[in-house]
Amino acid sequence: MLAFKKLTKKFPDGTVAVKEFTLEIKRGEFVVLIGPSGCGKSTTLRMMNRLVEPTSGTIEIDGKDYKSYPPVELRRRLGYVIQQVGLIPHLTIAENITFVLKLKGIKENERRARAKELLELIEMNPDVFMDRYPSELSGGQQQRIGVLRALAHDPDIILMDEPFGALDPITREQLQDELKRLQRSVHKTIVFVTHDMDEAVRMADRIVIMRNGDIVQAESPEQILRAPADEFVANFIGRQRLLRQKTEMPVADIMSKVVAPVSGQVSVNPEPEITIRPESTVLQSMQLILSHNLDSLTVTDFDGKIVGIVNRADLISFLDNVRLADKEAASTKVVS
Numbered sequence: 538m539l540a541f542k543k544l545t546k547k548f549p550d551g552t553v554a555v556k557e558f559t560l561e562i563k564r565g566e567f568v569v570l571i572g573p574s575g576c577g578k579s580t581t582l583r584m585m586n587r588l589v590e591p592t593s594g595t596i597e598i599d600g601k602d603y604k605s606y607p608p609v610e611l612r613r614r615l616g617y618v619i620q621q622v623g624l625i626p627h628l629t630i631a632e633n634i635t636f637v638l639k640l641k642g643i644k645e646n647e648r649r650a651r652a653k654e655l656l657e658l659i660e661m662n663p664d665v666f667m668d669r670y671p672s673e674l675s676g677g678q679q680q681r682i683g684v685l686r687a688l689a690h691d692p693d694i695i696l697m698d699e700p701f702g703a704l705d706p707i708t709r710e711q712l713q714d715e716l717k718r719l720q721r722s723v724h725k726t727i728v729f730v731t732h733d734m735d736e737a738v739r740m741a742d743r744i745v746i747m748r749n750g751d752i753v754q755a756e757s758p759e760q761i762l763r764a765p766a767d768e769f770v771a772n773f774i775g776r777q778r779l780l781r782q783k784t785e786m787p788v789a790d791i792m793s794k795v796v797a798p799v800s801g802q803v804s805v806n807p808e809p810e811i812t813i814r815p816e817s818t819v820l821q822s823m824q825l826i827l828s829h830n831l832d833s834l835t836v837t838d839f840d841g842k843i844v845g846i847v848n849r850a851d852l853i854s855f856l857d858n859v860r861l862a863d864k865e866a867a868s869t870k871v872v873s
Contacts, residue, residue, distance in 0.1 A: 538564035538726060539694060546580050546750075555582040556750040563632050564693075567720055567727045573773070581747075582696050583839050585728065585800035586685065598694070600720035613637060616687030616695035616725070620702045622679050624671040630656075630682055631667040637690045654687040658722070659715055673724055681716035683717065688723065697729040701736070713739055715739040738762070746770055782815045786823045789815035791855055792845035812837045815844060823852045 539562040546555040555577040560593060570578040587608045596603045603611060605825055624633045629708050631780045632639075633647035634655060643651075647675050653663040658683055680700060687695050698805040717740060717742050720727060731737055738758040746766075747757040754766035763786075765771040792815070812835045813822055826849050836845040 538562060538599060539728075540600075541581075542595050542597065543583060544581065545592050546577070546584060546589060546595060546624070547592040555591075558750075558752060560745065560752065560755060562728065564726055567717070567742045568745060569706075569729045569731060569741035570745050570747060571582050571731055571734065572738070572753075574656045574732070575745040575749075577750040579698055580746050581607065582698050582728060582730050586615050586617060587610040589651075610843065612642070614692055615692075616690075616692040617682065618683050618687045618695065618697045618700045620699045624679055624682060624686075626671055629668050629670060630674070633671065633682055634685045636686065639694055641690065651689055652685075653686060659685065668752060673813070675708075676704055677712060680712060681705060681715070684712075684719070688719075688779040694726045694728065697717075697727060697728055700734065702731070704734075708741075709736075711837065712790045716740070740764040741760055746773065764844065765782060785818045787816050788813060788819055788836060788847050789845065791819060791851065793851075794845045811835070812841075812845075813840070819855065822847055823856060826852065844870070 541560045544555060544558040547553045547555070554575075558577070558581055560568075580589055584591050585603075587603075587645060598614075612725065625636065626805055628636070629754060631649055631652035634652040635643070640647045649667070650685050652667060656663045656666055661678070661681065666674075666678075671722075674682065684701065687697075701712050704712065713736060713740070716727075729740060741758055743755060744758055744761055746753045746761070748769055754770050756759055761770065762774065765774060806831075811825070811829055811831060813825060815836055815838065822834055831849065833846050833848045834845060835843055838844050
């Protein structure tokens with residue numbers, strides 16, 4: 538649906554902001570670009586809507602070179618949300634949401650109907666908010682309107698450049714949840730730039746970690762947390778987050794599976810009071826073993842059938858290895 542092919546941006550002073558950026562994004566995928574300041578993530582986003590022209594390479598939308606679209610038409614096909622929101626102060630909320638629709642010649646009654654539909658989608662009462670002005674809204678409400686404005690003309694792709702960066706943590710989490718819920722209901726492809734790893738893990742179907750204009754790793758949050766590509770990624774993610782991820786792994790990942798008898802039936806656990814479910818974490822398993830002074834713990838499924846065994850010695854060995862890896866990482870110089 539969206540394909541970056543060796544996209545490169547070199548500035549007149551010789552700085553190479555983006556180096557042969559190559560990536561394919563599926564329709565409806567939520568992709569987060571993240572990396573240190575100056576890694577090229579925002580420049581990549583701005584090249585998508587031609588606010589910055591690439592030095593070489595291209596972007597294809599549904600197999601068509603994006604340069605074949607006039608810049609204004611291309612921008613109208615994309616939704617764009619930035620941290621500063623940029624609502625027009627003398628226009629009402631309804632007028633702000635449907636500003637692009639007005640430029641496209643859509644009639645006023647249709648524009649108001651679209652604004653009403655979108656406000657209802659995020660549970661902002663249209664009767665209350667349609668005819669208010671931006672100054673009458675909180676920062677979080679203004680950011681919500683910025684997202685709706687990007688959705689109003691029904692673009693296939695939405696670009697978001699650190700849209701929640703200026704908000705307080707509680708409002709930020711609320712908007713993150715709303716955006717994910719919204720994406721599931723409207724099925725848009727979203728390319729989202731952030732510097733916050735927690736936000737990336739919370740939001741993304743796939744995280745693209747960048748460094749000095751290059752892609753270092755592009756995988757699901759779970760894959761990146763479990764297997765960082767290199768020391769830079771591990772340090773960027775943070776040792777504490779990696780340690781937490783390891784201890785929060787489901788015990789199913791390290792248990793010894795029980796082989797069913799020839800009959801195909803698995804026996805019911807005889808001691809259900811000291812069992813644990815496969816989705817329970819490694820840390821929970823260790824805590825249960827210690828509290829009951831057990832040598833092993835039986836893992837059972839929803840129906841109470843035994844699916845595996847986890848041994849005390851294996852858990853201790855696993856957690857010791859995690860702590861040792863964390864200790865070694867702490868003593869290693871962070872890659873700059």
